[in-house]
Amino acid sequence: MSETAVKPRRRHMGQGLKVATEVGPLGVFFLVNSQSHNIFGNAEPQNIFWATGAFMIAIAISLAVAISIERRPPVMPLVSGVLVLIMGGLTLYLQDELFIKLKPTIVNSMFAAALLAGLAFGQLFLKYIFGAAFSLSDKGWRVLTWRWAGFFVFLAIVNEIVWRSFSTDLWVSFKVFGIMPITIAFALWQMRVVYRYQMDPETGEKSVEGSGGGS
Structure with missing residues (x-):
C-alpha cells in the first residue's frame, strides 16, 4: 500500500x-x-x-x-x-492583568516579525498558509505579506494605546468589538490584491478574472 x-x-x-x-x-x-x-x-x-x-x-x-x-x-x-x-x-x-493585556501586542508583533523575516530570506509564509485557498503570483503574495505585516504592527500599537489609556473593561470591549471588525474590513480590502494577482492553478498563468483592475 x-x-x-x-x-x-x-x-x-x-x-x-x-x-x-x-x-x-x-x-x-x-x-x-x-x-x-x-x-x-x-x-x-x-x-x-x-x-x-x-x-x-x-x-x-x-x-x-x-x-x-x-x-x-x-x-x-x-x-x-x-x-x-x-x-x-x-x-x-x-x-496581574498586565500579562493578558500584553498578549495581543506580543502575538501581533510576532506575526509581523515572522512575515518580514520571511521576506528578507525569500520565504512567502502567507503562501504556505493560504496557498490552498488562493492561487496568486509571487508578486501578489509579496504585496499581501507587506500589507499584513504592516497591519499586525498597527494592531500591536493600537493595543498598547488602548490598554495603557483606558479601563480594563473598555480594553476588553475594544478587543472583542473593535479588533475583529477592523480585521475583517482589512481582510476584505485585500481581496482587491487577490483579484489583481490571481493565477490559474492549473496553467500557472494569470487568470482572465485577474487580468484587469488595480490595487
Whole structure:
C-alpha cells in the first residue's frame, strides 16, 4: 500500500463553525468579564481574572475542535492560542492583568516579525498558509505579506494605546468589538490584491478574472 493511500486527507471546517471557533472564545471573554461578579459573586475588580480563565478554556476547546476536524493544527490560531495559555497562566498565577493585556501586542508583533523575516530570506509564509485557498503570483503574495505585516504592527500599537489609556473593561470591549471588525474590513480590502494577482492553478498563468483592475 502506498503512502498516499494511507495518508489521512485534510478536511475543512464549514465557514460557520470556523467563525464560531474564532469568535466564540472572544465572546466568552467579554461575557465573563462583564458578568462574573453577578454569576460567581466575586468582587468586580476580579472580573478580568475569571474572564481570563474562561478565555483559556474556550481557546483550548476551539483549538481541539479545529484540530480534530482538519487533522492538523491551524498555524495562526495555534500560535495565538498558545500565547493565550501562557500569558493567561501568568495573569492568573501572579494575579496581574498586565500579562493578558500584553498578549495581543506580543502575538501581533510576532506575526509581523515572522512575515518580514520571511521576506528578507525569500520565504512567502502567507503562501504556505493560504496557498490552498488562493492561487496568486509571487508578486501578489509579496504585496499581501507587506500589507499584513504592516497591519499586525498597527494592531500591536493600537493595543498598547488602548490598554495603557483606558479601563480594563473598555480594553476588553475594544478587543472583542473593535479588533475583529477592523480585521475583517482589512481582510476584505485585500481581496482587491487577490483579484489583481490571481493565477490559474492549473496553467500557472494569470487568470482572465485577474487580468484587469488595480490595487
